[in-house]
Amino acid sequence: MASENPTSVEYIKHHLQNWKVCKTDEGWVWNQCQDAGFWSINVDSVIFSFLLGAMFCFAFWRVAKSAKVENPGCWQSFVEMTFEFVDKSVKDTFHGKNPLIAPLALTIFVWIVLMNFMDLIPVDLLPWAADKINVLAFGAEPGHTYLKVVPTTDVNVTFGLSLGVFFLLLFYSIKVKGVGGFVGELTLHPFSSSNKLVQIILIPVNLLMELVGLLAKPISLGLRLFGNLYAGELLFILIAVLTSAGIGGFIGGGIAYMIWAIFHLLVIPLQAFIFMMLTIVYLSMAHEDH
């Protein structure tokens, strides 16, 4: 809403813009970050991802504190259902002893589900409210407040998660196999030879292939989640544009919005589940000693 009556393009662009703060030559500024580079922060992503994660921690911690063996309440039953689902997924895939894996998987799953679920809040609701607050409380110009409420549509958030997983993967690979074992895995597969000379020639080829495979893990993990949610959010925004096109557009847009929301209801836990499962698989591969 760059102006009072934004065009569709302006509307969409507005909705895809993060609430940013960045370091420029004149110090830290708000929302003037076209070429700020690395030193900028998506404030909305940080706030919402933190709030949702804290919500998860607090809600589950309260259950943990008052967990009853007999006669568990509704909320405890729900939490336990989630636990058993995650625990089963971990036990089916990960055959080692590591007290980190299951809580890691649970955190990833619930946190991503919560962040994805922000997608089902009507696209204009929170940005509109934020705009009103900003105008009334801080005297900002209408339409100059930016807010993206779905943290997983921010590539920084998804890569933050996938890089966290990637570092754990490197850590456990080296811890379980040793530096030599890990380097050996990178250089001696998939092509190996009993002839020493041939083997030395093959090492760079192997290293290249394995490095691509290794780096593909965090990138695919982060981009898959980002792409799915970004596309979903974009479609919600496009449908929202459609609803402004007359009475037919309003009705058709409403129906389309509902259908896409129902479909998205499937995508949200599915993407969280995929992220969790791949994390478990990657870490279980890191624990396998050949």
Place this chain on the structure above:
Amino acid sequence: MSIDLTLAFTMIFFIGFVWFCMKFVWPPIMATIEERQNKIAEGLAASERSAKDLEEAQEKAADMVRDAKTQSAEIVDSAKKRHAEIVDSAKDDARAEADKIKNGAMAEIDQEVNRAREQLRSKVATLAVAGAEKVIERNIDESANNDLFDKLVKEL
């Protein structure tokens, strides 16, 4: 839409949440779930045990009922036997008593008959003497004829 400082924040949050979850959330809830699973397993084992106990008790009860039945049959048998015995002995007693009474009555009747015969005999003798006195109209020496009368009386 570029990589920036947000990523660092997210990673810090990620590490913090995972640490929190690992420290304060996962262990207590998992312990609760495991404890419940153990309890359920124990409960099932106990119910199985008690079902077996019940079966044994039922068998025992059936045995006891069977024993009681045979015992009661024995008691009824012996009671019947005893009843028959009592009835028999009562019959014998009654018969003996009846015999005694009958014998007593018979003896009395005999006595009465004898007495009556004696009376009759003495009356007949007196009558005969009186008749003879009247017929003959003579004084007969009574002592001379007494043995004759006695003979006559004995013949009666």
